[in-house]
Amino acid sequence: MGTATAGKSGRGTPAAWRNWAGNVTAAPARVVTPTSVGELQDVVRRAAEDGLRVKAVGTGHSFTAAAATDGVLVRPQALSGIQAIDREAGTVTVAAGTVLKDLNLALAREGLSLTNMGDIMEQTVSGATSTGTHGTGRDSASIAAQIRALDLVTADGRLLNCSEKGTDEEREVFAAARLGIGALGIVTALTFAVEPLFLLTAREEPMAFDRVTAEFDEHVTENEHFEFYWFPHTGNCNTKRNNRSQGPAAPPGAVSSWVEDELLSNGIFQAVNSLGRAVPAAIPAIARVASRALSARTYTDIPYKVFTSPRRVRFVEMEYALPRERVVEALRELKRLVDGSDLRISFPVEVRTAPADDIPLSTASGRETAYIAVHMYRGTPYQAYFTAAELIFTAHGGRPHWGKVHTRDAEYLAGAYPRFGEFTALRDRLDPERLFGNDYLRRVLGA
Numbered sequence: 001m002g003t004a005t006a007g008k009s010g011r012g013t014p015a016a017w018r019n020w021a022g023n024v025t026a027a028p029a030r031v032v033t034p035t036s037v038g039e040l041q042d043v044v045r046r047a048a049e050d051g052l053r054v055k056a057v058g059t060g061h062s063f064t065a066a067a068a069t070d071g072v073l074v075r076p077q078a079l080s081g082i083q084a085i086d087r088e089a090g091t092v093t094v095a096a097g098t099v100l101k102d103l104n105l106a107l108a109r110e111g112l113s114l115t116n117m118g119d120i121m122e123q124t125v126s127g128a129t130s131t132g133t134h135g136t137g138r139d140s141a142s143i144a145a146q147i148r149a150l151d152l153v154t155a156d157g158r159l160l161n162c163s164e165k166g167t168d169e170e171r172e173v174f175a176a177a178r179l180g181i182g183a184l185g186i187v188t189a190l191t192f193a194v195e196p197l198f199l200l201t202a203r204e205e206p207m208a209f210d211r212v213t214a215e216f217d218e219h220v221t222e223n224e225h226f227e228f229y230w231f232p233h234t235g236n237c238n239t240k241r242n243n244r245s246q247g248p249a250a251p252p253g254a255v256s257s258w259v260e261d262e263l264l265s266n267g268i269f270q271a272v273n274s275l276g277r278a279v280p281a282a283i284p285a286i287a288r289v290a291s292r293a294l295s296a297r298t299y300t301d302i303p304y305k306v307f308t309s310p311r312r313v314r315f316v317e318m319e320y321a322l323p324r325e326r327v328v329e330a331l332r333e334l335k336r337l338v339d340g341s342d343l344r345i346s347f348p349v350e351v352r353t354a355p356a357d358d359i360p361l362s363t364a365s366g367r368e369t370a371y372i373a374v375h376m377y378r379g380t381p382y383q384a385y386f387t388a389a390e391l392i393f394t395a396h397g398g399r400p401h402w403g404k405v406h407t408r409d410a411e412y413l414a415g416a417y418p419r420f421g422e423f424t425a426l427r428d429r430l431d432p433e434r435l436f437g438n439d440y441l442r443r444v445l446g447a
């Protein structure tokens with residue numbers, strides 16, 4: 001979290017930049033939109049000559065200042081689009097600025113899909129993977145874990161083509177740069193594993209908090225994708241189980257779509273949150289009514305239509321990855337905290353899972369993981385809630401999402417990630433002058 005201040009470039013008024021949530025702003029010295037990789041390499045070399053730092057941004061959906069810069073801000077729009085589909089290898093290669101929605105739609109037209117994804121598809125592929133964006137999965141992991149190759153412009157202006165099959169350097173860079181928080185260089189293209197388009201049957205079912213938490217392991221084991229939302233101030237949850245299905249496709253009906261989309265996520269939810277912000281004392285009663293408005297529903301559709309949905313109500317969010325076996329206890333502590341305090345929380349708490357993966361800075365690196373995410377409506381003071389929640393999460397060995405509000409520093413994170421030193425050693429080699437540095441990276445990775 002933080003605000004980057006304006007740099008002095010002597011090249012006119014710096015253009016302001018702000019993130020989706022509006023809690024981070026920056027005033028870069030220059031804003032550039034390169035149209036080719038060669039142009040981007042020139043941007044990097046020129047910035048180094050001028051003593052300016054460089055930062056590629058995505059669509060600004062991070063709640064941390066990961067993308068903020070006072071130097072040269074590189075916009076992704078002109079480096080986007082599908083570059084190649086290799087059906088035999090089961091891969092798609094896309095330019096780094098491609099928005100996930102465009103990727104998902106293009107893949108669906110080709111009869112293909114990613115295996116797993118997060119809740120929305122407004123982010124760029126490079127921004128999403130750089131902070132470890134994930135959905136929920138028993139066997140399938142984050143979007144970064146689905147990367148098979150990547151191209152990276154490094155601080156000396158070189159373009160590295162990296163995969164597991166390359167030279168020692170390329171293999172090492174590939175391993176770390178799949179989730180690099182922008183610290184190792186500028187990603188220009190990503191190759192993802194894809195598979196033939198499939199159908200998922202989603203079963204949404206309200207369930208009591210005590211039951212979901214008691215049965216959590218069973219739900220995770222029995223379903224390919226299990227997640228649930230707990231409504232603070234109530235004992236109510238909504239569960240969602242997504243499993244592959246032979247079909248036929250049976251999208252949700254208009255009424256249930258409206259309830260999910262408007263009541264719980266967007267239009268009416270916006271009004272309810274505004275009311276809650278004005279009259280916090282009304283929040284527990286509203287939460288009880290809203291959580292009881294849920295009803296069970298089942299539908300079958302292609303993956304991105306089941307995994308993702310629009311989120312028009314703006315909020316700030318903190319999310320921690322915990323060892324999976326600690327998540328139920330941590331959530332019960334969070335519930336006791338909310339029940340015993342005068343906090344008024346109008347947003348549901350989301351719980352998801354991921355299998356262990358092999359990416360050094362992945363929040364699921366080397367361990368079976370479950371995530372707890374807390375949210376606050378934009379404009380509502382969130383510090384007291386997030387501070388108390390973070391104390392619980394860190395006591396359980398939590399690792400913060402790199403793109404969501406947290407207060408951890410390099411010292412804490414070095415203890416939370418066994419391969420932290422591997423990443424920072426590579427950063428020292430690739431970017432000794434910290435051309436790609438910013439205040440956020442100094443805090444979380446060290447000077």
Ligand SMILES: Cc1cc2nc3c(=O)[nH]c(=O)nc-3n(C[C@H](O)[C@H](O)[C@H](O)COP(=O)(O)OP(=O)(O)OC[C@H]3O[C@@H](n4cnc5c(N)ncnc54)[C@H](O)[C@@H]3O)c2cc1C
Binds near residue numbers: 063097123126129132
């Ligand atoms: C409404 C909403 C819903 C969300 N849902 C989820 C979810 O379900 N699961 C989840 O895990 N997260 C979720 N997030 C968080 C979000 O996915 C991440 O913060 C993601 O990083 C945002 O991608 P972006 O394209 O906006 O990147 P930005 O936020 O603009 O940038 C993120 C980081 O990527 C770096 N970067 C961007 N492009 C490049 C590049 N070409 N080369 C190198 N570095 C680069 C930036 O420098 C920065 O460090 C959500 C956020 C919002 C606002």
